[in-house]
Amino acid sequence: MSDQNALTPRVLIVRHGETEWSKSGRSTSFTEVDLTAAGAAQVSSAAAVLVGSGKLIDPCHVAHVFVSPRKRAETTLDLLLPPSSDISKEKITFTEDITEWNYGDYEGKTNEEIRRLREDKGWDKEQEWTVWSDGLEEVTDRLDKLIVHIKSIQEPLMDGTEPADIVLVSHIFHGLK
Template sequence: MSMMKRLADSASKESSWQSSLRKNEPCSCLSLCLRVIFLDHTYLHIFIALQDLWETEWSKSGRSTSFTEVDLTAAGAAQVSSAAAVLVGSGKFIDPCHVAHVFVSPRKRAQATMDLLLPSSSDISKEKITFTEVITEWNYGDYEGKTNEEIRRLRKDKGWDKEQEWTVWSDGLEEVTNRLDKLIVHIKTIQKPLMDGKEPADIVLVAHGLILRCFAKRWLGYRLSDGIPMMLEPGAVGILSYRDNNINKPAIHIGTQIRMT
């Protein structure tokens, strides 16, 4: 099964909290989980924030979006603001006073997400924000603008379901690997002198679903072609870190010390 077919199949299955956010309704499961979590900032974190939940005209009709510039709808902007109230702030999942730098995809929808998620009134100055093509979405090539059904029909017509999984992409494994590896080196350069936790050291990435999954693979040293089961739901925030606070031991932070309020 192709990567895009797997993504298309999973995209059609929407969880209850995702449905609530799409309708701009309160989401009890998300708020209950995150409002009682306070991250242990003894460790450095790399937060990966997924833009692809927030509504655009294309997402409303189920069209795949990578390089095309599509604005958030008014409903999409309201969704981001609602999520930011839960996710971002003093003592919350992303605490601006602990952030050293933010890297944002230059796509308009990602920039709009960042502006609403981390408003200018927060403790994150403009000097700490970089817009970079390094984390722009993997170019969907022939899949751009197509619905899941159109993608399945295209693959069947061209006989791609049996082989040639990557041939539709206009940028390949090597190109994406190289650009992500350069970003990882840059992030480690920022965080290495901050490992003692005395100054803000967290990194935030605001980007898109496929490229962030690829980033997580490269963070752990896996090839993009390696079949590693992982889930990053639209609108989610994941955490990467370092084992033993050692810059040479990148890890996925699957659990963190919490205290209840």
């Protein structure tokens, strides 16, 4: 195969479509929240532009797909890469490794509500709370594990002779907004 036609391994990250909670800025980890009609339309519109032969996500170049097991990510996968996309079920793994982090008592609350709650308890006097204040180590550990797994899939394919794209369908952590 010539270098011109070599397949460069990529990792493509797709965030789930809009939910009522993401629309209102509510922290969502384990609560199952459906996509809104607008969220489903977002994914369908993106799929029409991004997925297909010769497009950014070309199903024949996909080596594996990792999906958060949350309903909003599963629905996004179904809209993005329907069975007609020719990506076999064997190439799809549902994994907790790319779920949103656990917001615990902050589940369903906005960042402003969390800050008020923490202020009422007398916390964060030295520095204002951010989503990065809690739980980052647990998320980092999960993502490090996934990176090792992705590397094990892509490493033998680095010569560019076989498909090596990895697609992640996840949450891209609410706090990144």
